[in-house]
Amino acid sequence: MAEYAGASGEALESARSVLAARDRDLADADAELAAIVSNAHAAATEAIRRLDAVSVEIEAAVAQRTLAAPTEGREFARFLIAKQREISDILITARADANAKAVVLQQLIDRYRVPSTAQ
Template sequence: MAEHAGASADALESARSLLAVRDRELAEADAELAEAVSSAHAAAAEAICKLDAIQAEIEAAVAQQAVTAPVEGREFARFLLAKQREISDIVVAARAESDAKVVVLQQLMGRYRVPSTAT
């Protein structure tokens, strides 16, 4: 009987140890997830601010623009092309950030899966 109790206590201690390890692993994964979500949010907010600033610049330029000569028209077209490039750069950077976060989240998904137990 004492032998059975000893085996149960050993099994219980082993299970507790495994749960403690799993708890630490999940806490680390939670911290990484929080960082990934936080940085993704910050990157998106920054991109939106940049796009809003460009929109304001374009709207101000349109409001002030009175194209009366071909030279002014070409200058305004160059301005708009430069703004288009800025917008494109912002979108490309946001897409790259998004793609990087997808990789992080895919890796984290594996860490959150319940490990299979051998029976």
């Protein structure tokens, strides 16, 4: 009977050890997830701020525009093209950041899955 209790004790200690390791891994994954979500929020907020700034610049330019001469029209068109490129750069950067975070999130999903040996 003592042998059985010893084996059960070892099995219980082994299970506790496995659970403690899993708990540490999940805590690390939680911290990583919180950092990713916080960073994604900051990146989105910054992109929105930059887009709002471009919008204000365009609106101010439109309000002040006086196209009396063709050269002024071309200058305004160059301004608008530059702003379009700036918007495009903001969106490309935001998309690349989102794609990179999606990869990390996929890896986190795998960490949150219950290992097949525990099922």
